Amino acid sequence: MMLTYIVLLKESLFWSRRDCTWPNSTDTANHWWQNPSSIFTIYSLTTTNEQGQQEYPIHLGAPLVAVLNATNTGPVISQLQEDIALAEWDPSNCKWNTLPTFGLLNNLNGCTNGIACPIPQGNQVLKVTIDFSKFQAIIGLLKNDAPYQLQITLTNKATNDKIVVTAQARAEIH
Ligand SMILES: *[C@@H]1O[C@H](CO)[C@@H](O)[C@H](O)[C@H]1NC(C)=O
Ligand SMILES: *[C@@H]1O[C@H](CO)[C@@H](O)[C@H](O)[C@H]1NC(C)=O
Numbered sequence: 001m002m003l004t005y006i007v008l009l010k011e012s013l014f015w016s017r018r019d020c021t022w023p024n025s026t027d028t029a030n031h032w033w034q035n036p037s038s039i040f041t042i043y044s045l046t047t048t049n050e051q052g053q054q055e056y057p058i059h060l061g062a063p064l065v066a067v068l069n070a071t072n073t074g075p076v077i078s079q080l081q082e083d084i085a086l087a088e089w090d091p092s093n094c095k096w097n098t099l100p101t102f103g104l105l106n107n108l109n110g111c112t113n114g115i116a117c118p119i120p121q122g123n124q125v126l127k128v129t130i131d132f133s134k135f136q137a138i139i140g141l142l143k144n145d146a147p148y149q150l151q152i153t154l155t156n157k158a159t160n161d162k163i164v165v166t167a168q169a170r171a172e173i174h
Pocket of ligand 2: 043069070123124125
């Protein structure tokens with residue numbers, strides 16, 4: 001009885017520690033999802049560096065390109081607001097903590113910040129370049145080789161429709 005209890009306790013400690021180190025298995029691969037949308041569906045999301053090479057962990061200190069296979073079933077998008085929320089993983093509390101971004105990543109014009117506009121209708125490969133290297137105030141807060149979460153909200157300014165995608169990845173900073 002006592003032994004079973006100890007074994008179970010050891011297992012649960014093992015699993016909780018394991019779960020809390022790299023959420024959603026971000027130690028080996030990125031993890032992403034999209035909020036439900038009736039006008040825009042993302043089928044796949046991979047990341048590359050500026051040279052188009054896939055690398056993992058990703059590097060947040062250099063431009064990062066998210067490559068999406070997506071279908072726009074809504075209207076052509078020609079005015080796009082981009083908001084990015086950044087969170088770091090807290091392994092001791094097993095939760096994400098939002099990082100301050102000093103307003104640098106809010107209310108951006110997506111069309112001049114890494115997205116080629118207009119976004120046509122139909123199935124396409126869409127590239128979204130995210131470049132934190134110009135925001136040293138943010139880079140300076142980040143730990144090297146840790147899990148990070150980026151939530152990107154793209155708002156079609158003409159219709160107010162939102163596309164929300166969340167990506168989690170292991171990142172190096174340099
Ligand atoms: C893991 O991913 C799922 C979506 O696939 C998400 O709902 C969940 O909150 C994520 N867990 C953590 C700890 O981020
Ligand atoms: C997106 O992925 C689907 C399924 O793999 C594929 O059939 C389609 O050709 C891809 N779209 C583009 C634009 O590459």
